[in-house]
Amino acid sequence: MPRVGIIMGSDSDLKVMSKAAVMLEELGIDYEMTIISAHREPDELIEWTRSAEGRGMKVMIAGAGMAAALPGMCAALFALPVIGVPLSGKNLDGMDAVFSIMQMPPGVPVATVAIDGAKNAAILAAKILAASDDALLQKLKDYTTGQKEAVKAKAAKLDE
């Protein structure tokens, strides 16, 4: 059963959002990925999001650009955490999506990551799951250690 859902508003979002999928795969987390536009396919969005909990989903990663209604609508319809990824690539370099996704009304939170921050969205989703999954928690700790070692190795090269 997919524990994480990755949803995006357009196939033009796929290049960035696939980075979330790659990260989840690295951590061994099952996911479901789909493209549904909040503005162009509102009925499909409601159906997919309302049925997500029944399919085993615990966290949703929702990416959209421009007037990015998708993450907020997911948060309105899904009882568990939603992580929003504002996407760039259009006229306002993603600032339009940042404001759309971040400025949620009280009572309907979306955890917003950086512009095009799909990889971090996956790590954050993993951290949420790791609160009740010790094996995943250990994987995340190993990932953090690996990052630290990679930085140290680069610093060491400066001394060579």
Ligand code: RP5
């Ligand atoms: C948003 O509008 C999508 O998330 C996408 O980032 C943007 C443009 O969509 P396309 O015109 O490329 O399909 O809903």
